[in-house]
Amino acid sequence: xxxxxxxxxxxxxxxxxxxxxxxxxxxxxxxxxxxxxxxxxxxxxxxxxxxxxxxxxxxxxxxxxxxxxxxxxxxxxxxxxxxxxxxxxxxxxxxxxxxxxxxxxxxxxxxxxxxxxxxxxxxxxxxxxxxxxxxxxxxxxxxxxxxxxxxxxxxxxxxxxxxxxxxxxxxxxxxxxxxxxxxxxxxxxxxxxxxxxxxxxxxxxxxxxxxxxxxxxxxxxxxxxxxxxxxxxxxxxxxxxxxxxxxxxxxxxxxxxxxxxxxxxxxxxxxxxxxxxxxxxxxxxxxxxxxxxxxxxxxxxxxxxxxxxxxx
Ligand SMILES: [Cu+2]
Numbered sequence: 001x002x003x004x005x006x007x008x009x010x011x012x013x014x015x016x017x018x019x020x021x022x023x024x025x026x027x028x029x030x031x032x033x034x035x036x037x038x039x040x041x042x043x044x045x046x047x048x049x050x051x052x053x054x055x056x057x058x059x060x061x062x063x064x065x066x067x068x069x070x071x072x073x074x075x076x077x078x079x080x081x082x083x084x085x086x087x088x089x090x091x092x093x094x095x096x097x098x099x100x101x102x103x104x105x106x107x108x109x110x111x112x113x114x115x116x117x118x119x120x121x122x123x124x125x126x127x128x129x130x131x132x133x134x135x136x137x138x139x140x141x142x143x144x145x146x147x148x149x150x151x152x153x154x155x156x157x158x159x160x161x162x163x164x165x166x167x168x169x170x171x172x173x174x175x176x177x178x179x180x181x182x183x184x185x186x187x188x189x190x191x192x193x194x195x196x197x198x199x200x201x202x203x204x205x206x207x208x209x210x211x212x213x214x215x216x217x218x219x220x221x222x223x224x225x226x227x228x229x230x231x232x233x234x235x236x237x238x239x240x241x242x243x244x245x246x247x248x249x250x251x252x253x254x255x256x257x258x259x260x261x262x263x264x265x266x267x268x269x270x271x272x273x274x275x276x277x278x279x280x281x282x283x284x285x286x287x288x289x290x291x292x293x294x295x296x297x298x299x300x301x302x303x304x305x306x307x308x309x310x311x312x
Pocket of ligand 1: 142206243244245250253
């Protein structure tokens with residue numbers, strides 16, 4: 001690389017500015033994003049809320065830096081070749097064919113780069129498959145085109161079907177946030193800061209159980225049980241979509257997970273077996289409280305008087 005070129009690339013702080021920009025975009029999008037669902041004009045990932053999601057994000061950021069540096073380096077070499085070795089600038093080309101030093105370098109340096117990538121990559125892969133003991137186990141069954149869930153330890157099971165537009169309106173009036181194409185009639189409910197194992201299977205074709213904010217994504221295969229795990233560290237409602245082409249309504253079998261406090265979870269688990277409507281109210285109370293909403297018509301109904309207070 002010529003002295004002039006290297007001054008242009010490294011000396012003037014162009015690289016520093018590029019990384020500052022990338023950093024700003026990554027950090028900025030992370031903060032402004034709605035929690036648990038995609039956002040218009042989103043850049044980067046949904047904000048993660050599990051240890052695995054954090055690890056995926058930092059691995060992604062590392063790779064982004066490495067590929068940016070490599071792309072800039074290759075671009076610089078191309079520019080040098082075009083400028084210095086075109087027919088006009090260099091009418092009599094050199095006949096050099098081998099250079100041992102440079103051949104060793106272009107073999108050894110990529111090996112080091114791959115090792116730098118491999119270490120966090122295998123660490124992440126291991127973490128995804130090293131299951132901490134489960135606090136809650138859920139079975140998710142993919143069907144054309146909705147999900148069924150079972151809580152094997154509590155004898156709870158239900159179907160989870162996407163809300164159509166008319167139903168969305170009703171849910172919003174009730175007080176739920178209910179985003180289009182993501183909200184379902186019966187969401188999965190799990191306690192915050194607890195290890196949840198999800199056993200996934202399917203009844204007809206291959207589906208895929210995915211929650212981006214959890215870093216969870218696993219195929220549900222008929223006749224087999226696959227699994228994933230997550231430990232959500234923040235209360236909220238988290239959405240995902242079936243991520244395996246499974247037929248005509250593939251886009252309309254979303255996954256919704258309510259992460260709630262231990263007491264709300266216990267309350268929900270108790271009520272959902274006897275009275276689904278009451279269980280919905282438990283979730284509604286929790287959601288309203290979390291969002292700091294006080295003036296919704298029917299906020300007074302609740303099973304054990306634990307969530308009467310919706311003020312922050
Ligand atoms: Cu599917």
